[in-house]
Amino acid sequence: MFRLEVRSSTPTWFNLALPLLAIGATLILCSGLIALAGAGVLEAYGVMFTASLGDSYAITETMVRATPMIFTGLAVAVAFRAKFWNIGAEGQLLAGAVASCFVGAIPMPGPLAMVLMAVAGAAAGAAVALVPATLRVKFKVDDVVSSLLLNSVIYYALMALIEGPWKDSFSGYPISPPIEDSANFPVLLEGTRLHLGVVAALIAAPLIWFLIVRTTLGFRIRVTGENPEAARYGGIHVERVLISTALLSGALAGLAGVGEVGGVHFQVMSDISP
Incomplete structure (x- = not known):
């Protein structure tokens, strides 16, 4: 007889192999869809590889496009560790983009503008995430539903701005006025769009890992997610941890939106979310 049991720990090789197995399974499943569409599987994967990793420019473009995914992925990963189901990362990205664009349009020295854009974008994203967290803590509202629906609220608020009072008067399209040139993130490699936000995302990933695994706050987040009753018994203020996790x-x-404004689009438009 076979019996399934929960592992007390997983070996290192398994943790390293699991993402590779997931990628392999994805490629196999997608191969069937490509074949059903009548295209060549190897040819399609060849084009995908060449377009994303074929040369230095393709690699930098992949990194630029991956940057908002890294930030929003970290956002969701942090929230999920506390069992706060933040499905509203897109709305928080949009809020961060709007706030950073407002700040970036104010004439000021470049370094100060970039710092204030990051602060404003992070604060705006945190404020949006605070809404479903507060509804859950105070009124037991399902955070999946509230955070998901808030995406539409933020999106239509953005559209109302760029189709109304915030519309760029020099363009016939629904876009905001551009930020100041001094607020543009510096390009790290000439001839590409590789910008400072890419480096920030690559630095943020290990920092968030360290926060979750090696700090007191991270311990409280993990315990709250794994067993909130045990966390309360151990003296952890679960509701406060949930609010802190939502803000983070x-x-x-929100920083994902800052990167898109400061390093890629330099203004806000309806499709700024990747």
Whole structure:
């Protein structure tokens, strides 16, 4: 007889192999869809590889496009560790983009503008994430539903701005006025779009890992997610941890919007979310 049991720990090789197995399974499943569409599987994967990793420019473009995914992925990962189901990262990204664009449009020295854009974007994302967290803590509202629906609220608020009072008067399209040139993130490699936000995302990933695994706050987040009753018994204020986690998660998602404004689009438009 076979019996399934929960592992007390997983070996290192398994943790390293699991993402590779997931990628392999994805490629196999997608191969069937490509074949059903009548295209060549190897040819399709060849084009995908060449377009994303074929040369230095393709690699930098992949990194630029991955940057908002890294920030929003970190945002969701942090929230999920506390069992706060933040499905509103897109709305938080949009809020961060709007706030950073407002700040970036104010004439000021470049370094100060970039710092204030990051602060404003993170604060806006955190403020949006605070709404479903507060509804859950105070009124027991399902955070999946509230955070998901808030995406539409933020999106239509953005559209109302760029189709109304915030519309760029020099363009016929629904876009905001551009930020100041001094607020543009510096390009790290000439001839590419590789910008400072890419480096920030790559630094943020290990920092968030360290926070979750090696700090007191991270321990409280993990315990709250794994067993909130045990956390309360151990003296952890579960509701406060949930609020703190939501603020951190929203701030990370907001930084994704900052990167898109400061390093890629330099203004806000309806499709700024990747």
